Amino acid sequence: xxxxxxxxxxxxxxxxxxxxxxxxxxxxxxxxxxxxxxxxxxxxxxxxxxxxxxxxxxxxxxxxxxxxxxxxxxxxxxxxxxxxxxxxxxxxxxxxxxxxxxxxxxxxxxxxxxxxxxxxxxxxxxxxxxxxxxxxxxxxxxxxxxxxxxxxxxxxxxxxxxxxxxxxxxxxxxxxxxxxxxxxxxxxxxxx
Amino acid sequence: xxxxxxxxxxxxxxxxxxxxxxxxxxxxxxxxxxxxxxxxxxxxxxxxxxxxxxxxxxxxxxxxxxxxxxxxxxxxxxxxxxxxxxxxxxxxxxxxxxxxxxxxxxxxxxxxxxxxxxxxxxxxxxxxxxxxxxxxxxxxxxxxxxxxxxxxxxxxxxxxxxxxxxxxxxxxxxxxxxxxxxxxxxxxxxxx
DNA sequence: GTCTATATTAGGATAGAC
DNA sequence: GTCTATCCTAATATAGAC
Numbered sequence: 001x002x003x004x005x006x007x008x009x010x011x012x013x014x015x016x017x018x019x020x021x022x023x024x025x026x027x028x029x030x031x032x033x034x035x036x037x038x039x040x041x042x043x044x045x046x047x048x049x050x051x052x053x054x055x056x057x058x059x060x061x062x063x064x065x066x067x068x069x070x071x072x073x074x075x076x077x078x079x080x081x082x083x084x085x086x087x088x089x090x091x092x093x094x095x096x097x098x099x100x101x102x103x104x105x106x107x108x109x110x111x112x113x114x115x116x117x118x119x120x121x122x123x124x125x126x127x128x129x130x131x132x133x134x135x136x137x138x139x140x141x142x143x144x145x146x147x148x149x150x151x152x153x154x155x156x157x158x159x160x161x162x163x164x165x166x167x168x169x170x171x172x173x174x175x176x177x178x179x180x181x182x183x184x185x186x187x188x189x190x191x192x
Numbered sequence: 193x194x195x196x197x198x199x200x201x202x203x204x205x206x207x208x209x210x211x212x213x214x215x216x217x218x219x220x221x222x223x224x225x226x227x228x229x230x231x232x233x234x235x236x237x238x239x240x241x242x243x244x245x246x247x248x249x250x251x252x253x254x255x256x257x258x259x260x261x262x263x264x265x266x267x268x269x270x271x272x273x274x275x276x277x278x279x280x281x282x283x284x285x286x287x288x289x290x291x292x293x294x295x296x297x298x299x300x301x302x303x304x305x306x307x308x309x310x311x312x313x314x315x316x317x318x319x320x321x322x323x324x325x326x327x328x329x330x331x332x333x334x335x336x337x338x339x340x341x342x343x344x345x346x347x348x349x350x351x352x353x354x355x356x357x358x359x360x361x362x363x364x365x366x367x368x369x370x371x372x373x374x375x376x377x378x379x380x381x382x383x384x
Numbered sequence: 385g386t387c388t389a390t391a392t393t394a395g396g397a398t399a400g401a402c
Numbered sequence: 403g404t405c406t407a408t409c410c411t412a413a414t415a416t417a418g419a420c
Contacts, residue, residue, distance in 0.1 A: 103354075151352065
């Protein structure tokens with residue numbers, strides 16, 4: 001990969017940004033090209049099609065799937081764990097937004113990212129369930145089963161992120177609520 | 193309104209169905225027209241623009257916003273309450289899907305439904321917070337504040353609905369998990 | 385009330401010049 | 403490696419015939 005690998009990266013980064021704002025269907029090759037100072041034909045020199053561009057974004061950006069944090073470092077203490085995810089999102093608002101927007105968009109039939117997110121969720125749920133089981137056996141302190149807790153925890157993260165994206169001027173504090181709700185779901189003491 | 197009010201209703205119903213499957217941006221006037229046996233020009237006779245069609249759907253379909261159930265009958269017992277919402281979704285999979293898809297799509301900048309959902313959430317959160325306060329004062333049995341519980345509960349509903357839409361073959365039972373997680377969030381006894 | 389015809393714009397993609 | 407030119411398709415919308 002020579003000095004011009006940079007162009008590809010530039011395009012990928014620009015595409016990710018646009019995606020976060022307008023969704024994939026709302027993002028045109030022209031718009032991406034504009035942002036990197038090319039024409040859309042210039043962009044198509046690096047990626048054979050719009051779909052190929054998305055495919056590469058999904059394949060590379062592991063950090064687009066923030067839940068990997070939850071599944072990968074499952075041996076740490078859970079309040080710290082959660083704080084890390086919240087901090088991760090907070091430090092990379094663009095990434096967090098891209099993640100939510102793309103996942104949400106992929107609910108519709110025939111969306112090119114549908115299979116990716118379906119498999120991703122299935123994988124993360126399984127790993128979290130396993131981590132919960134290792135730590136607590138077949139019941140969490142809250143009384144939920146590991147599988148129920150995994151599903152509920154992911155749902156809570158996604159749902160809250162979306163509420164926040166919908167209205168960033170929400171009065172109450174997002175991350176405090178997240179931490180408190182998570183503590184309750186797991187059944188471990190929080191500081192609220 | 194004469195005998196032809198029916199046509200308008202037909203179009204609105206068809207549009208809502210398509211919307212649930214493909215999202216708003218993924219739904220064309222041609223597709224809607226096909227479904228009711230018209231050309232797109234025929235559809236535009238009833239609604240001056242695609243946007244006007246969506247606006248009317250949002251203005252009329254109160255039941256698109258399933259959370260009204262949570263806010264409106266907040267004096268009932270909460271396990272029953274929740275069961276009702278779940279049943280409501282279960283009986284109207286098309287409506288529930290339309291709701292989730294449209295809400296998710298409206299996260300993106302400049303989406304025509306963005307303001308609608310922002311205001312809707314703000315309203316429902318406020319009403320739920322008030323209902324919780326009436327019932328439990330400033331702390332729920334779970335230890336959450338009424339505002340935190342309202343936010344978390346809505347997030348959980350949305351997040352789980354989305355996981356279900358993403359993969360309807362999920363092994364574990366959706367409504368059981370929902371009920372259990374809700375009981376934990378509120379801090380009231382469940383039957384799990 | 386519904387159609388045909390048409391205008392306009394935009395999107396994605398290819399061929400080929402430089 | 404990037405552009406111009408072109409093609410194709412599809413979308414919204416308007417005008418006007420019937």
